[in-house]
Amino acid sequence: MAQSLPGIVFIGVVDCAKLQPNLREMSAAGLVVAAHTSITAVPFDNASCECASEPLHGELIETATLKFRTTSLLDTDIQMGFVITAVNGDSFLIGAAEPPYPMVSLTRKTGTPGGSPAAWEIEVKAVGRRTLLPCVF
Numbered sequence: 001m002a003q004s005l006p007g008i009v010f011i012g013v014v015d016c017a018k019l020q021p022n023l024r025e026m027s028a029a030g031l032v033v034a035a036h037t038s039i040t041a042v043p044f045d046n047a048s049c050e051c052a053s054e055p056l057h058g059e060l061i062e063t064a065t066l067k068f069r070t071t072s073l074l075d076t077d078i079q080m081g082f083v084i085t086a087v088n089g090d091s092f093l094i095g096a097a098e099p100p101y102p103m104v105s106l107t108r109k110t111g112t113p114g115g116s117p118a119a120w121e122i123e124v125k126a127v128g129r130r131t132l133l134p135c136v137f
Helices: 023-028
Strands: 002-004 008-015 045-056 059-070 080-086 091-094 103-109 119-128 133-136
Touching: 008 045, 008 059, 023 133
Parallel strands: none
Antiparallel strands: 002 045, 008 080, 045 059, 059 119, 080 091, 091 133, 103 119
């Protein structure tokens, strides 16, 4: 089973160390979690996010994947988590105070001679029992 978010209108980076503990458990209990920490907005384009579930040893394991391009260099000195908002106004958190943390891949892409800018291609992947947490911020 896969869930794909409609158009993404906001992406922000959070420091997972500054999130409150047990957010995944709260989300699994049906609560909308709060990302009450500083969120750094990231300019982006070509964003997509999906969350796929598959059974493993009798429980569902989710894999959330967020992909986007940005001209900003992300702060790699922190354990990054991401807040995203879809066009329908729903927001989600990828990451938590406890491991496993999202894996972030940064690839530098050059622009084309036709004028597209050089950019960072970002892929965020989180795997666990709950990975795409409905949130408010």
